Every structure is written in C-alpha cells, then in structure tokens.
Amino acid sequence: MSKTMEQTVDHMMGFFKTKTITAALDLKIFDYFNDQAQTVESLATKSLLPPAALERLLIALVAMEYLKKDGENYILPQEHKDFLVSDKPQWLGWLGRHIDTFLYPLWSNLSSGIQQDSHQRVAAFGDNRSWFDMLYHNLDDVADFQEFLGKFAQPFIDGFTSEYDFSKHKRFLDIGSGIGTLPIAVADKFTDIELAICELPQAKSFLLDKLGEQGYGNRIDVIEGNVITGELPDIEYDLVHLGWMLHDYSHETQMVILNNIFQAMPVGGRFIASETPLNDDNTGPEFTSLLSLNMLVSTDGGIESDIKTYIKRFEDAGFSNVRILDIPGPRTLFVGEKI
Numbered sequence: 001m002s003k004t005m006e007q008t009v010d011h012m013m014g015f016f017k018t019k020t021i022t023a024a025l026d027l028k029i030f031d032y033f034n035d036q037a038q039t040v041e042s043l044a045t046k047s048l049l050p051p052a053a054l055e056r057l058l059i060a061l062v063a064m065e066y067l068k069k070d071g072e073n074y075i076l077p078q079e080h081k082d083f084l085v086s087d088k089p090q091w092l093g094w095l096g097r098h099i100d101t102f103l104y105p106l107w108s109n110l111s112s113g114i115q116q117d118s119h120q121r122v123a124a125f126g127d128n129r130s131w132f133d134m135l136y137h138n139l140d141d142v143a144d145f146q147e148f149l150g151k152f153a154q155p156f157i158d159g160f161t162s163e164y165d166f167s168k169h170k171r172f173l174d175i176g177s178g179i180g181t182l183p184i185a186v187a188d189k190f191t192d193i194e195l196a197i198c199e200l201p202q203a204k205s206f207l208l209d210k211l212g213e214q215g216y217g218n219r220i221d222v223i224e225g226n227v228i229t230g231e232l233p234d235i236e237y238d239l240v241h242l243g244w245m246l247h248d249y250s251h252e253t254q255m256v257i258l259n260n261i262f263q264a265m266p267v268g269g270r271f272i273a274s275e276t277p278l279n280d281d282n283t284g285p286e287f288t289s290l291l292s293l294n295m296l297v298s299t300d301g302g303i304e305s306d307i308k309t310y311i312k313r314f315e316d317a318g319f320s321n322v323r324i325l326d327i328p329g330p331r332t333l334f335v336g337e338k339i
C-alpha cells in the first residue's frame, strides 16, 4: 500500500477513534482511574459494565495511548486526567456529547448535504428549526456546546487579552459571547471598563448561572438580543466584539449582522470580529475547511471565508480602516472603525 493510500485508509477509518474516545467519555470510564489503577474486573464491578466488552474498550484505549498497562493493571497517566476526568476544568466530555448528539448524525449525511447544498437537520433529526433553536432546545445540550466552546476559545482569549489594551475603551460589548470567557478574562485584567454581553434568549439563563457561580454576576451585564433581527442594547459601546459567529451564517446574513452592528455603534467606536479564515488561495487550513463542511450540514448556510472576503464585508457595511490585528493564538482579528 502506498503512503497516500495508507493515509486515505487512515482518514476513512478515523471514526473508529472518534467513537472510541467519545464512548469512553460518555461512560465516564476515566473517572474510575482518578485515584488508582484498575483491573478489568475491578472496573467492571464499579462501572457495572460487562467485563468482556469493557476489556475491548480498555485495550483500544491503551493502543490509542490514553491508558497505560502494567501487568493486569490499567493506569490513567497524570497528564491525561485534566481533560479526561469529568470533574476537571478541562474535561472534554462536553465536546464528546455534542459530537455524539449532533455532529456525528449530521456528518453521516454529508454527501446529501453537498448534493443539496443544504443543512441535514431534517435528515438527521426530522427537525427543521434553525440550528440554534434546535441546539438550545435542551439545557444539557446548551451546556455541552458552551462549555467546550469556552475551552476552544481560551488560547485565543489569552492572546487577545495579553496583546490588546482594553483600558483605552469605556464600554465593551461581546455579542454571542457563549459562556462569557472573553468578558471574564477582560474583567480580570482591566478593572475600569464596563462589560456587557448580548446573547440569544435561549442561551441567557445558562450564561447568567455560569457568571453568577464564578462571581461575575454584577460585573458583567447580560442583555438578551439578536444581532440578526437588530435587537441590540440601547447603550452605546465603543468596543464591540463578535467571536466565531459570522461563520455560523450565510454570506447574506453575515452582511445583515455587520450592517446591524455598524448601525448600533457610536461614531468613534471600534468593532472586532475573531474568526478562523480560509487561506486566500483556498488551500486550507485543514481545520477551517472541515469546519466549513460542518457549517454546511448543521447551519442555514454558515460558511468559512478568506481574509479578503471578510475585509470586503466589513467595508461594505461601512467600517473604515479595516485591517487585521496581529495577536498570538488560533484566531484572526478583523478590526474596523466607525468614523
């Protein structure tokens, strides 16, 4: 078999690995290893799983290097506990559940999605509500989505808050903030700036609970709204951010969003969008290109764009001095001013 053929087979069989790790997280197998090594028998007794099937899973987890084996004992290395054990802050089980519940069934219909140039929510779930209406129907699903996105966003937020001087602004509005990771990081670093979030009504109660639990309930204002219908806060914010949301919507809806933000902003205000754009020659990056397929099967026309397309959209909406702000981390910051 040639190297490229091997790579193709590897891509095709990749779902074996996806489902092995999401099943292990779903069954909370790793939680039993928090304090001690386990044998198949001890784990089967604690987890109430049939030993023969459990052993197959454990062998696969060793082969995939999540667990180690020493004699009859299976061991979870310390460095894996942080993201595999369910009470740890970096737990990836949120993402696992989102994959199992939504992404995997939607991606099963990818070829139809391409043939029809359309989402596959009806084919996968018999559900024709919008992506966010469907996703936010159930509180557990809201938590899965927002928790893992908050973790995905962290490296970008670390770079953004270390490089950008938020103190030169009076009021900061984060539209579609999710779990509020960015305003929380800004609050920790910049004491004087007023902070607010505008989120969809269905995402609000989860967000309020999370902010309250972490002690930010009074520091960060949460305003229910919808940037597509133009329901934005009355207060004027001289800094507005929109993170990883343009790509959830079609080219046309992205223009509506940008026009609405431009209208709502005061003269002198600055707008920043963080996205993960395609290369200008449409050669990748791989993750963004796959994310664009993910948007195809899940959302109503959501699509990834390249840098020049984002810049043009900003300019068409009326923003001036549109440029890219260099920050460390995985996202690209598009900046525009209202003059």
Ligand SMILES: C[S@@+](CC[C@H](N)C(=O)[O-])C[C@H]1O[C@@H](n2cnc3c(N)ncnc32)[C@H](O)[C@@H]1O
Pocket: 132, 149, 150, 153, 175, 176, 177, 178, 179, 198, 199, 200, 203, 225, 226, 227, 228, 229, 242, 243, 244, 245, 248
């Ligand atoms: C993909 S998440 C991004 C979360 C976070 N901003 C980030 O950068 O990781 C998109 C967020 O936008 C919110 N959202 C989607 N449509 C919206 C709309 N029309 N108005 C306001 N918020 C919206 C969703 O509830 C969700 O929290």
